[in-house]
Amino acid sequence: MSDDMSDDIPGTTLFDGEQAQKGLALNRMCFSFNSAANRAAFLKDEDAYCQKYGLTDAQRAAVKSRQVLQMIKAGGNVYYLAKLAGIFGLNVQDIGAQQTGMTVEAFKRKLVEAGR
Amino acid sequence: MARIIGGIGTTHVPSIGKAIAEKKHADPYWKPFFSGFGYVHGWLARERPDTMVIFYNDHGLNFFLDKLPTFAVGAAPEYRNEDEGWGIPVSRAVAGDPDFSWHLINGLVADEFDVTMCQEMLVDHAVTIPMALMWPDESWPVKVVPIEINTVQHPLPSLNRCLALGRSVGRAIESYQRDLKVLVVGTGGLSHQLDGERAGFINREFDELCMDRLIDQPEALTRYAIPEFVELAGAQGVEFLNWMAMRGALTGSVRQLHRNYHIPISNTAAATVVMENGPGAGLRAA
Numbered sequence: 001m002s003d004d005m006s007d008d009i010p011g012t013t014l015f016d017g018e019q020a021q022k023g024l025a026l027n028r029m030c031f032s033f034n035s036a037a038n039r040a041a042f043l044k045d046e047d048a049y050c051q052k053y054g055l056t057d058a059q060r061a062a063v064k065s066r067q068v069l070q071m072i073k074a075g076g077n078v079y080y081l082a083k084l085a086g087i088f089g090l091n092v093q094d095i096g097a098q099q100t101g102m103t104v105e106a107f108k109r110k111l112v113e114a115g116r
Numbered sequence: 117m118a119r120i121i122g123g124i125g126t127t128h129v130p131s132i133g134k135a136i137a138e139k140k141h142a143d144p145y146w147k148p149f150f151s152g153f154g155y156v157h158g159w160l161a162r163e164r165p166d167t168m169v170i171f172y173n174d175h176g177l178n179f180f181l182d183k184l185p186t187f188a189v190g191a192a193p194e195y196r197n198e199d200e201g202w203g204i205p206v207s208r209a210v211a212g213d214p215d216f217s218w219h220l221i222n223g224l225v226a227d228e229f230d231v232t233m234c235q236e237m238l239v240d241h242a243v244t245i246p247m248a249l250m251w252p253d254e255s256w257p258v259k260v261v262p263i264e265i266n267t268v269q270h271p272l273p274s275l276n277r278c279l280a281l282g283r284s285v286g287r288a289i290e291s292y293q294r295d296l297k298v299l300v301v302g303t304g305g306l307s308h309q310l311d312g313e314r315a316g317f318i319n320r321e322f323d324e325l326c327m328d329r330l331i332d333q334p335e336a337l338t339r340y341a342i343p344e345f346v347e348l349a350g351a352q353g354v355e356f357l358n359w360m361a362m363r364g365a366l367t368g369s370v371r372q373l374h375r376n377y378h379i380p381i382s383n384t385a386a387a388t389v390v391m392e393n394g395p396g397a398g399l400r401a402a
């Protein structure tokens with residue numbers, strides 16, 4: 001049996017031990033965004049801030065791209081990534097739309113329709 | 117002796133905190149959700165619990181992924197909330213009851229639930245938003261024992277394990293000498309997924325099945341392995357583990373008093389359920 005738990009669910013990456021190991025530096029940086037001073041420091045000098053947290057090249061590129069799917073590929077956990085997204089004023093509908101390739105309006109409509 | 121009056125399950129979506137701060141209760145988007153709490157307020161005013169045990173999951177405020185307990189029990193005189201980085205208002209602090217916490221910890225570990233013990237602990241929106249929903253006047257007339265369950269980093273505890281954790285808590289509550297009326301709360305869910313190409317996934321049919329079985333036959337839900345539960349309820353729908361633990365703590369005969377279910381709040385199927393813990397033969401401990 002493989003230790004990889006996330007083979008089977010389409011469009012879903014279970015945040016398991018493999019992801020946790022891969023993503024530690026990125027998630028640690030995002031954890032630091034609980035502090036307003038750290039959010040400001042990131043905005044002031046993004047490169048220096050990412051370097052301080054020792055992001056891998058893939059993580060740095062993913063953050064630079066602002067693409068959540070890339071950040072997940074680099075080991076990001078969505079609860080932590082949401083703190084980063086918040087710095088750019090993005091909420092979970094915005095990042096939902098981005099990940100599904102929809103407009104925010106279409107994504108919100110899809111959510112409403114799920115209730116019908 | 118302490119007595120368990122009942123249980124409440126409620127969604128804890130962060131944007132609710134913002135909606136409360138901005139007084140959006142009557143806004144057409146929010147009204148179907150907030151109006152579900154009228155019953156809750158009346159019931160709490162009648163029952164007047166002294167103490168609340170709340171099962172919830174931390175989202176990266178108190179715990180980081182460097183040291184992540186599966187089950188953690190608060191034993192602090194006070195639990196503060198802090199900036200969570202998402203632009204939701206910081207909540208007032210929640211009062212603790214360390215003596216009761218240690219009684220529950222002693223019971224859990226005697227039952228072989230080897231929990232992490234926290235004499236200092238921040239609580240995030242998964243505790244403070246349910247408090248604000250239950251007591252909107254901010255009176256918060258209860259002392260709280262927060263019990264944190266890992267729903268973030270797999271492997272997660274199984275539904276069966278969380279049900280058993282709740283049952284152990286229920287037994288410990290009922291063996292406590294002080295004459296307390298205890299409310300048990302489970303927060304989070306129901307179906308939702310924030311991450312991946314499947315973001316926005318919601319499953320009304322499965323949520324309704326979970327809410328039904330939770331009342332009359334919670335054991336039936338233990339057949340779902342966690343990956344299967346993720347597939348059916350969404351990646352963050354696993355917060356239902358908190359509801360399983362809450363249900364486990366209801367030791368008597370359980371009856372649903374109230375249910376409100378509304379899609380969507382943010383990316384989530386929002387649910388509020390009130391259960392009475394009546395006298396009489398309930399589910400026996402495993």
